[in-house]
Amino acid sequence: MTTVVAERQRGIGNAISDVFFVRPQLLTFLLLTPPLLWIGVVYIGSLFALLLQSFYSLDDFSGLVVHEFTLSTYKQLLEASNAQIILRTVTMAALVTVTSAIIAFPIAYYAARYARGWSKALFYLAVMMPLWSSYLVKVYAWKLILAKEGIITWFANVLHLRWLLDGILALPVVGGPSLSFSYLGTFLVFVYIWLPYMILPTQAALERVPVNFIEASADLGADPRQTFRTVIFPLALPGIVAGSIFTFSLTLGDYIIPQIVGNSRLMIGQAVYTLQGTAGNIPLAAAFTVVPMLIMAAYLWMAKRMGAFDVL
C-alpha cells in the first residue's frame, strides 16, 4: 500500500533540510549572523575606534597620545598646511570625478544602447581587463609613459609638438619638470585607474532606460537634445552618482598614485600614511581620515536632495 505522505527520510542531512524548509527564517538567521557579526564588530567597531582616536591628542613634548577628549586635533586640521592638503585632495577628487563622468558617458551609452553580441563582449573585456592586472603595475607603467624619457615626450618630438608639451608643463600649479612629476600626471593616472568604476554603473543605469522612453519622448515632440536632457540624463543620474562615489572616494583616500606619479606635495592618503607611520601621530591621522567620510556623507546627502536616487 502506498502512502500519500512519504515516511520521514532517515539521516541528519535530510532532517536539517526538512527543518530549514519549514522554517526559512531560521536559515536566514544562521546565514546572516556571521557576516553581520563581522560587519558589526570588526568593521563598524574599528571605524568607531578610529573616530575615538581623532578626539585624542598628541603630546608634542613626549610624543605620546593623550587619552583625553579634546577638539584640538581637529583644530590642527585647519592649520594652513593641513587645510591645503585637504583642499588639494578634494579638488583633485572632484576633477577626476567630473572628467571620468564625461569620458565614461559616451562609452557607457554606446555599450548600453548599441553594443550587441561580440561588440558587447569586447566592451566588457576592454573595461574589465585593466581591473584584472595589478594596480601597482599599472601605476608604474604610467610613470614610464609620463616620464621625461617616456613615450609621450617621444611622440611630442615626432609630431613637432614639443613646444606644446613644454608649454603645458610650464603652467603654474598643474605643471612640473615632467608629466610624471606634476599634478597633471597624477590626475591622468587617477582618471585612467578609476574610469571603469564610472563606466560600469553608468552603463548599468543606461541599460535600464527602455528604448520606448526615448521613442515616447520623441513622439511628444522632443528632439534628441531635449530627450537627452529631460529623459536619458535624469534616468542615468543614479548610475553616474554611484560611479562618482567610487571615483571620488577612491581618489580621496589613495596614497600610492600621488606617491609614484606626482610632486612632493601631499594628499590626504599620504598624510595619513606618514602621520600614523613615521610621525606616530595617530590622533591627527584619524582626524584626517574622518574628513573624506564627512565629505562623502555631505555629497550623498546633496545627491539625495537633488533627487538622484528617486528612480532607484
Place this chain on the structure above:
Amino acid sequence: MSFMSPAVRFQNVSRRFGSVRAVDGVSLDIEPGEFFALLGPSGSGKTTCLRLIAGFEQPDEGHIEIFGERADGVPPYRRNVNTVFQDYALFPHMTVGENVAYGLMIKGVGRAEREAKAKDALAMVKLAGYEVRRTAQLSGGQRQRVALARALVNGPKVLLLDEPLGALDLKLREQMQEELKTLQTSLGITFVFVTHDQGEALSMANRVAIFNEGKIVQVGTPSSVYERPTSRFVADFVGSSNVLPPEFAAAHGGHAMWTSLRPEKIQVSSKNNLVPAACAHATGTVTAISYQGAVTRITVATGKQALIASTPAGTDVRKGDSVTLIWPKFAMVAMGEDA
C-alpha cells in the same frame, strides 16, 4: 493641403528588416475622423505600419502622407501625431502631471498654462486630482489613462494606439473600449489602433485593415470583413469559420470555390427535420462538444469534412449522436481563392 486629403495615406509602402519584409507594398487611406483598426497576428506588419505613421520607422519604398503632407524622412518629433504605447512608457522620474504636461513643456508652453491643460486632460480620462502622484503608484488601467492624456493633451491630428488594451484584464478592457469609443467620437480625432484581438477590432473600429505577412489582405467595415471575408485567412482569423473546400461547397448548393460558413449560421438538429428549400444540410456524428458559457460549440464529422456549429447554450446533443446540420445557402460566402 488639399480639402479631401486622407488623414493617413500609404502609397505602396515597404519596410524591410534584413531580409524580412515586415511591411510589403501596403497602400491604404485612412479618412479623417475614422476609428481605424490594424488587425493581424503577431509579426504581420501591423505594428510596423503604426510605427511608420509615428515616424519611428521610415519606409524603404513608397510614401506616407499625413493630411496631405509627405511624411517620409520626417522624424517623430516633427509630426503632429501622438502615440499611446503598449506598455505606456510613462516616465518614472516625473509625476503624473509632469508626464501629461511633458509635450507642452517641450513646446515651450508656460508653466501655468500647461498645468491647466494637463489638469483638463487628466479630468477627461477621469483621473482628476492625480497630478502629484508618481507613476509607480498607479494601476495598469490608470497608467493607460495617463498615457492617453499625455498623448491627447498635445492635440494630435492622429492618435496612434499600440495594443492599447492588451495589458488590461477583461472587465477593464471592455470598459476602456467603451470609453475610447466615446472619447474618439467627442474629440473627432482620427484614431488608428493596432490589435491582434479581432473582437476588439470589430467592436471599436469604423473600419478594419487585416494584415497577414506584411500585406493588407482585406479592408472594410467590421460587418463587411466578418460577413464577407474574401480569403481563407480572413475567414479564419476574424471570428472563426468553417472553411469549406470547393467540392464540398458545390455539393451543398454553393459555388465551386473556397467558401466560408460561420458556425453560428448552422443549426443542429437531432431529428430528421424537413429541410427548407433555401437551406443546405449535412448529416454526421458529433465528435466534440465545448461549453463556452453563452454558446456551445459542437463539432460534427460529416464524411470527410468536419463542421463546427455554434448553438445557444443548453443543448441536449451528446457526443456520438447522429445529427443533421442545416444552414441557409446564402450563409455560404464564396471567397477568392488564396493558397
